[in-house]
Amino acid sequence: MMLQDGSTQLLCLTASSGVPLFTRGASKQQLPFSVIGSLNGVHMFGGGQGVALSCCETEGGGKVVWRVFRDSVMLIAVSAGGARSGAGGSKEREVRLQRLLENVWNCMVLVLGQDELANVRNVERLKRDLRSCFSLIDQLLEERQEGILGSLTHCADSLLPPNPALLQEAVDSFAQAADSEFGCLVVHGRIATATEKWWRLAPPEVVLLSALIRSLSASGSASCDYPVFLPQGSPTVAHRLLRFQLLPGADACVLCGPTPSLHGAETGPVGRFWSPLVETLRDCLAVGERCLPGSVSLRPDVLALLLINRETRRSVSCVRTSTCHSHGESPPLSKARCWELLKLFYIFSTSRYFNQEETSCVSPEERAQRCNTEDFALGFPHQPQQCYLVTEECKSFGLQTPQHQLFLLILPSVPTFALRTVTTQTLSDILAGTGF
Known part of the structure; x- marks a missing residue:
């Protein structure tokens, strides 16, 4: 266990x-x-x-x-x-x-x-x-908000909206009007879309900015102007983080310099680019903690998943707890326990089998610190691509491809020999429905 x-x-x-x-x-x-x-x-x-x-x-x-x-x-x-x-x-x-x-x-x-x-x-x-x-x-x-795994994975917790093109155009135009190349839309604490330069920030910076945005959003303010330093990109010179609540649970943010003023941005670009998209934003909010649009259907035997795009350092995750169980079986896992098991399986897989590719954004002292720990994978003559774990509570399967890593929690009733098929089918269904 x-x-x-x-x-x-x-x-x-x-x-x-x-x-x-x-x-x-x-x-x-x-x-x-x-x-x-x-x-x-x-x-x-x-x-x-x-x-x-x-x-x-x-x-x-x-x-x-x-x-x-x-x-x-x-x-x-x-x-x-x-x-x-x-x-x-x-x-x-x-x-x-x-x-x-x-x-x-x-x-x-x-x-x-x-x-x-x-x-x-x-x-x-x-x-x-x-x-x-x-x-x-x-x-x-x-770890107050369930499903937010970025502090562990150093990947941006993301939500995949049903109308990504409209939102992408809006966030690009909004950032440009605010004299910035760094902008994003955060829905339920997860990034729904962002400008190209925002994704080019170091993954730990994206993760911490998302955490700060969640904290500022929880304060109840409709907008705020907050000075921030980028730990790797600009550790000694502050930028301004402007955050605007569009709807409860949806925030538009930009990183900018001395201009524009908070009031100027609030009365200008915010209304101009986001007011016409209120219904699109509501559709995005409706996706909720599932993080995947309704067009993507998941197998009923999948309890939880974490999908990482290794190139963009983005991730989506969700938990689907089982509501029924047969006589003699263990009661279904709680949502909190599913999140905990998913995190533990991620650590188990990445510390022993799969790569955590952050070499471009890790300082030399951090890289040396990690090298001090025993590397289990050194015992293999090859790079493992799949791993699985069977416990009393669930079965887990990890799959690594050149572009993705997928971690699944699966009902214990699923035969062990079928875990790979369930995982590859789940990955195919998500990519076909979202292009993630």
Whole structure:
């Protein structure tokens, strides 16, 4: 049976002196200062002996990972023990925690800029400034919205609308009218369409901008003007993120410079390009969490899927829980458990068999950090293209092609020999219906 993670606490300290900057986590019981000091001390001791301490496991099954960024800020993630194990659960947890630390650092750069973090001049002021990152960091820690997997996959969570051509023309024209080449339409927290330059941003930047847009949308404001730094494209010079609510659940956004003003864009381009498309936007909203248009029909034995376009670094995902089961069978899985199993199978597959192709957008220190972990795939004389996993709760199958990766959760009643057929048919049906 696959692992179900326990609670996670995140610690942030100055790398040189170990002064705590903040602690975040869902657990009400915070780690005592003595434990925080010990975690920092053992890392510093290892560094003094020429040892790079990146991860350890406690006797109770907990996991601790360390990461120092720009020789200035140390992030420590502590995951509680007692979780259900299996399928290499310890490795899955380490992958998630390492990815969490990368995302949190990029989140801090997105909001504050790299200069303020790399050159800490006033610790107390930095503590105050970091509070503006807490809503985003909590979103990463708590994974509040089911089906949002970008923080794990570093692919843009997408929704495939029924009328993509109309929306693409609107977002291109809207961005141009706002003196920008970077624009997108976000529906239910997922990108429905975006300009070509938006897709050219580094995948972690697209993921974090989407998270920020969700956070701003949840604030209830109809529009906002928010300064952001791009962690890889522009870590020291801020841009403006303009967000406009078109309908509840649908937001148009652009990244721009000093012009236009928020009011000017709201009274001009927003109404001109989006008002004629209200019904098209409603059709897009109707797609909902399924993320696929009604023209795509899925097999009834498919519980959940995650489809990644390896070239564009976009993904679509959905869960379809079973409502009935035969006498003697286990009760159907909840939606939350399906999402958890889908994430765990993704980590299981990509950490052992499939490639995570992010070399163009990963810093040298991050690439070196990943090389420190055991690479299970090195034992193969070839690149695996398929993998599967059978558990008590479901059967899972992963398929990799030159352009796509597809991960499925399938009812346990489906024969194991039929898993490949179900997966290839599902991929063919989605591509035929959407061109994704």
